[in-house]
Each structure stands twice: as C-alpha cells, then as structure tokens.
Amino acid sequence: MKIVVMLGLVATLSFNLTASANEAERKADAANGKAVSGTCAACHGADGNSVNPDWPKIAGQGEAYLAKQLHDFRSDKRVDPSMTAMAKAIKSDDDVADLAAYFSSVKAKPGVAKPDMIAKGEAIYKGGVVSSGVAACAACHGPTGSGNPAAKFPKISGQHAKYTVTQLMNFKTSKRANDTGKMMRNVALKMTDAEMNAVAEYISGLRD
Secondary structure, eight states, X not given: OHHHHHHHHHXXXXXXXXXXXXXXXXXXXHHHHHHTOHHHHHHHOTXXXXXXXXXXXXXXXXXXXXXXXXXXXXXXXXXXXXXXXXXXXXXXXXXXXXXXXXXXXXXXXXXXXXXXXXXXXXXXXXXOBGGGTBOOTHHHHOTTSOOBGGGTBOOOTTOOHHHXXXXXHHHHXXXXXXXXXXXXXXXXXXXXXXXXXXXXXXXXXXXX
16 A cells, blocks of 8 residues: 555656646747737737837836736736736736747837936936935846846836826836836935936937
8 A cells, every 4th residue: 555655656746747847848939929919919019019108118128027916917916907907817827938939039220318307317327326225227127228038137228207207106006016126116216306317318318
C-alpha cells in the first residue's frame, strides 16, 4: 500500500513539475496578441498609438510592464472605470502575455511638446527639484524616456502630456497605488501642478 501511495505521489509531483515547466517555457505569441487586440484598438488604436490624449500610447511599451498593468487591472490592484472591465474581459493569462508582446513590438509614434514649457520640463526631468526633494525622472525612465524593461519602469517618451499629468495626479492622491515601493507616489506627492505640466510636456516631445 505504501509503495502504491508513494508511486502515486511521485507521479503527481512529476506531472506538476512538467506542467510548470511547460508554462514557464511558453513564449508569448505576438501574432495572437494582434488577433485578440480588437477591443484595445477602440481606445489605444490598432497599432497602440492612441490619438486621444486621455488614453495612453502603448505601442513600443515594455512587454513586462504592459503585462503587469493588465494583471493589476484584472486583480484590482490598479483601478480605472474603463480598463478594469476591459482587462477582466481578457480570456486568459496567455492572452494577456500575447497582447503585451504584440503592443511592445509595434513602433511608437513621436509626440510634440509645447516650446514654452520645454526648458522647465527638461530641468525637472534631468535634475529633479532639489528644493522639494523631487527625484529626476531620468534616473528610472532613462535620459530619453525609454524606460527600464528589466525593472518594469515604463517607456514614457512621446506619451500624451494630458495622460501623464493625470497619472501623476493619481499617484499624488494615491488613486493609483500599484507602484512598487510607493516610488511614484513619493515623487508625485512633492510635485506642484506647474511642475507636473512642465515635465509632462517635455516627456511628450522626447524621442528614444
């Protein structure tokens, strides 16, 4: 009896390990991501280059960052009236991975910054605001706004200024709280509205 039980446990363990290995080995399918991205296109555009400043451009965004945001919407770690419902409607985690792979593979279109706000925005982006302890954006998002895929810090270059300001305000008020270690909340909390607007404009004109 003990032998039978042990054999059963070994077989179960072997099956579980094999299943886990198969899941880990699955490579995200960008082609399937494109095929299931129809709903996303309504707001973000077919190629992820949203033309509405209320909705973010997601083309060229880091694959891991996109997947994290979708999972956060699905688990209510990040809440938005539109995106929460849309993310929860995605059929599977595989589709989440595939969508992230697709949109990360698409080329992002550049944005344009308002000339009169570039100088102030650049100063904040590259050097922060020493007097109030605002960290430089470039420290995490890179000098050209390309982000840090390994750390899941997003690409922000070319992003709509209006969307960026909205997210900074959401971090400041903790309406958005899915940032690791409160990193963005701690930064945004120290920023004035004028500083947010200036740096958002500068970011919209960045090209990586």
